[in-house]
Amino acid sequence: MKIVVCIKQVPATSDAKIDPETKRIVREGVKAVLNPFDTYAVEEAVQLRARFGGEVIALTMGPERAAIALKECISVGADRGVLHADRAIAGSDTWATSYVLSQAILAIGGVDLVLCGKQAIDGDTAQVGPGIAAHLGWLQATYVMKVDDATATGLRVRRMHEDGYDVCDVDFPAVLTVVKDINVPRIPTLRGRLAAEKAEIPVWKPADIGCAPELIGLDGSPTRVVRTQPPPPRSGTTTVLDGSARDSARALVAELRRRSIL
Amino acid sequence: MQIRSESDKAGFRNVWVVAEVLSGKVQPVTHELLGAARPLADARGSEVWAVVLGSGVADGAPALAAYGADAVVVVDDARLAGFTDEVEARVLCRLIDEHRPEIVLCGATTRGRALIPRVAVMARAGLTADCTELGIDPENGDLLQTRPAFGGNILATIRCSSHRPQMSTVRPRVMKAPAPDPSRRARILRADVTPSDASLLKRVVEVFHDANAAFNLADAPIIVSGGRGMKGPDGFELLKRLAARVGGAVGASRAAVDAGWIPYTHQVGQTGQTVQTQVYVACAISGQIQHLVGMQSSDLIVAIDKNPDTPMMKMADIAVVGDVFEVVPALIDEIPKL
Incomplete structure (x- = not known):
C-alpha cells in the first residue's frame, strides 16, 4: 500500500501576533509546529503500512524550513519526505495548493491512498483535502473518525457528522481527511529520531513535475485577501462581580432570574 | 471559471444557497443562509435560489420560499440517498454550468465542507471557508467575504474578482434566520442530472444518528x-x-x-x-x-x-x-x- 500523507507546518497559534503597523501576522521568530491534525494522518498511515506493507511518504508545500515538519513525520514512522518549495507557489490559495499537491502525488506515482488532517490550524479551511481529491478525480472521505476495515484495494471508514456518523466503502485510489478521534499518535522512538536526522528531504519545484504555471501561486489562485483587520470588540458593557464567591453567585442568580432565564 | 472580460462576468446571475437536508428535514443553517443571501441578491438586482439535492427531498422544497427563496432547484434521486459527495459535486457542477450563479453559499457543516471544496476545484471557482460576514462591493459588485484567519487573530476580507461563481461557506448559527413568511411562493425547477454511474462510486453502507451528538x-x-x-x-x-x-x-x-x-x-x-x-x-x-x-x-x-x-x-x-x-x-x- 503506497500512502502519501499531506502535512503542513503551521505557526503555533497561541504565539501568533499582529504587527500593529502593518496589520500583518508576524512570522519571524514564531515557533512552527507540525499541524496537530496531521499527526493523526501520519499515525493512521503508519498503522496501515504495518498491516499491508508498502510505503508512507510525507508531502508538504511550504518554505524550506518545512523540512523540519517532514522529519517529524519520519521520526514517527514515515519512510521519506518530499518538500515542495519554490517562489512560484507563494500566495497559493486552497485551489492552487491542492493542485500542486495533486501533481506531486501523481509524480510520486502508484499511490493508493492520500491521508490529510481534517484541516490546518492556521487557515482552518478544511478545503485542501477534498480539493486534492477533486483535482485527481479520486474518491474522498472526510472527517474520518475510524477505519473499520481495510483491504489491499479499499477501506471501510466511519465519517463523523454533526448528527452521528456514517459508514462507507471507499475503493482506492482515495483521499481521506481524519479527525483526532481516529487514533493516538505514537511518540518518536530513538531509532525514529535518528532516521529523521539522517533523512535527506528532496526539494521539488512545480516546473519539475509539470505544474501549469497559470494554475499556481497568486496567478493561479481565484481568491485574494484584500484587507485584514483585528476582530471587533463585542459591543456593550461588562458588569463585574468581584465580591465573595457566595455574593457573586447570589447576584448572578438574581440577574438570571430578572432576565427570566431561571 | 476564469473571467476574461466584463461580459463574462455579466453571464453569471443570482445567489444560490445549497440546502442541507438531513433525514428529509431542511436544517436551520439553510434558512440562515437564505437570510444572508437576500441582501446580496438585492444589491445585485438578482434572485435567491435554493438548491436541494437528495432522495425524497422534493416535498420540503416549496417551504424554502418562506425564508426568501425565489426559485428552488430540486434534484430528487434515490441514488443520492447516502451522502456521496463525489456524485453531489458532479450534480452541482452540472447545475452551475447550466444556470451560472454569481454566488454560491453553503453551510460549513461536515457535509458542506466535504462537498463544496470539491465543487470549487471542479468549477475553477474561488471558495472562502467559514465566512462571518458577506457583502457586495458597491464599486464593482464583487462579493466581499470576511472570515477569521491565522487562528482567528485577524479578520481577513477576501474577494474573488476574476472567477465565477464566488463561493462561500458559513458556519451554522453565524447568520440569523429571517422570520418565515408563509405567503411567499417560489418557482420549483426539477432537474434530472444525476450521473448514470453514481452507484459505482463510494457506497454508504450504514448511517447512525446519535441523539447525544453535538x-x-x-x-x-x-x-x-x-x-x-x-x-x-x-x-x-x-x-x-x-x-x-x-x-x-x-x-x-x-x-x-x-x-x-x-x-x-x-x-x-x-x-x-x-x-x-x-x-x-x-x-x-x-x-x-x-x-x-x-x-x-x-x-x-x-x-x-x-x-x-x-x-x-x-x-x-x-x-x-x-x-x-x-x-x-x-x-x-x-x-x-x-
Whole structure:
C-alpha cells in the first residue's frame, strides 16, 4: 500500500501576533509546529503500512524550513519526505495548493491512498483535502473518525457528522481527511529520531513535475485577501462581580432570574 | 471559471444557497443562509435560489420560499440517498454550468465542507471557508467575504474578482434566520442530472444518528463551558452538575479537549461547534479568539475567572472575578432545584 500523507507546518497559534503597523501576522521568530491534525494522518498511515506493507511518504508545500515538519513525520514512522518549495507557489490559495499537491502525488506515482488532517490550524479551511481529491478525480472521505476495515484495494471508514456518523466503502485510489478521534499518535522512538536526522528531504519545484504555471501561486489562485483587520470588540458593557464567591453567585442568580432565564 | 472580460462576468446571475437536508428535514443553517443571501441578491438586482439535492427531498422544497427563496432547484434521486459527495459535486457542477450563479453559499457543516471544496476545484471557482460576514462591493459588485484567519487573530476580507461563481461557506448559527413568511411562493425547477454511474462510486453502507451528538450542544438554551483552568476531568464533573441544574449542556475549549478532559463533540470554537445560545457561561476560559468566534453571538455571556483581564472576561456581559472551584459550587447551591 503506497500512502502519501499531506502535512503542513503551521505557526503555533497561541504565539501568533499582529504587527500593529502593518496589520500583518508576524512570522519571524514564531515557533512552527507540525499541524496537530496531521499527526493523526501520519499515525493512521503508519498503522496501515504495518498491516499491508508498502510505503508512507510525507508531502508538504511550504518554505524550506518545512523540512523540519517532514522529519517529524519520519521520526514517527514515515519512510521519506518530499518538500515542495519554490517562489512560484507563494500566495497559493486552497485551489492552487491542492493542485500542486495533486501533481506531486501523481509524480510520486502508484499511490493508493492520500491521508490529510481534517484541516490546518492556521487557515482552518478544511478545503485542501477534498480539493486534492477533486483535482485527481479520486474518491474522498472526510472527517474520518475510524477505519473499520481495510483491504489491499479499499477501506471501510466511519465519517463523523454533526448528527452521528456514517459508514462507507471507499475503493482506492482515495483521499481521506481524519479527525483526532481516529487514533493516538505514537511518540518518536530513538531509532525514529535518528532516521529523521539522517533523512535527506528532496526539494521539488512545480516546473519539475509539470505544474501549469497559470494554475499556481497568486496567478493561479481565484481568491485574494484584500484587507485584514483585528476582530471587533463585542459591543456593550461588562458588569463585574468581584465580591465573595457566595455574593457573586447570589447576584448572578438574581440577574438570571430578572432576565427570566431561571 | 476564469473571467476574461466584463461580459463574462455579466453571464453569471443570482445567489444560490445549497440546502442541507438531513433525514428529509431542511436544517436551520439553510434558512440562515437564505437570510444572508437576500441582501446580496438585492444589491445585485438578482434572485435567491435554493438548491436541494437528495432522495425524497422534493416535498420540503416549496417551504424554502418562506425564508426568501425565489426559485428552488430540486434534484430528487434515490441514488443520492447516502451522502456521496463525489456524485453531489458532479450534480452541482452540472447545475452551475447550466444556470451560472454569481454566488454560491453553503453551510460549513461536515457535509458542506466535504462537498463544496470539491465543487470549487471542479468549477475553477474561488471558495472562502467559514465566512462571518458577506457583502457586495458597491464599486464593482464583487462579493466581499470576511472570515477569521491565522487562528482567528485577524479578520481577513477576501474577494474573488476574476472567477465565477464566488463561493462561500458559513458556519451554522453565524447568520440569523429571517422570520418565515408563509405567503411567499417560489418557482420549483426539477432537474434530472444525476450521473448514470453514481452507484459505482463510494457506497454508504450504514448511517447512525446519535441523539447525544453535538446538536445537543448547539440546541441547548444554556451552555456551561470550561477551559484549561478547570484543571482536569473532575473540573468538568463540576460543570456537568451546574449544567444539569440549569437544564443546559456542557461545552469546552480546545485546550480542555486536547488535554483529554472531555470528548471532542463538546468543543466550542472555530474547530469545534459554533453555538448561539441564550446564556453562555465560560468557566476559566481565557478566550482565545478561536473560541470567541464559536460563541460570541450568544445572547448573554457570563465569564468566571480568577484573572479579570482575560479576553473572555473583557468581552463578557457579566464577569465574575473569582475561583471557579468556589463560584461554581456556590452557584449550584444558590440555584433552586428544577
